[in-house]
Amino acid sequence: MQRTYFVRAVWDKEAGVFVSESDIIGLHIEAETVDEFEATMRDVATDLVIANHISPEQLETVPLRELIPTIVWERPGPEMAA
Incomplete structure (x- = not known):
């Protein structure tokens, strides 16, 4: 079972938002x-x-400590955070 997930913010220049x-x-x-x-x-x-x-x-049979996900958050560099 996957327990580590990633999230990355990417600047969409056309829309003018982070996606x-x-x-x-x-x-x-x-x-x-x-x-x-x-x-x-x-x-x-x-x-x-x-x-x-x-x-x-899985919620019923797998210990809770094995189900808690790790989410890796990649914050954009300072040049994109403005």
Whole structure:
């Protein structure tokens, strides 16, 4: 079972927002600032991992410590954070 997921904020020059690149199913973030992006990511990423990557059977049979995901957040460099 995958326990490590990544989230990266990428600047979409055409739209003028940061958008997400991630291997978390269902995660799509668009935000004007990195701080807004990060707040949204922290609010929804874990819930999406639980909803879309862990089966009900796993919730019942696998110890909780083995189900807690690690989310690797790659914040853009300072030149993109403005």
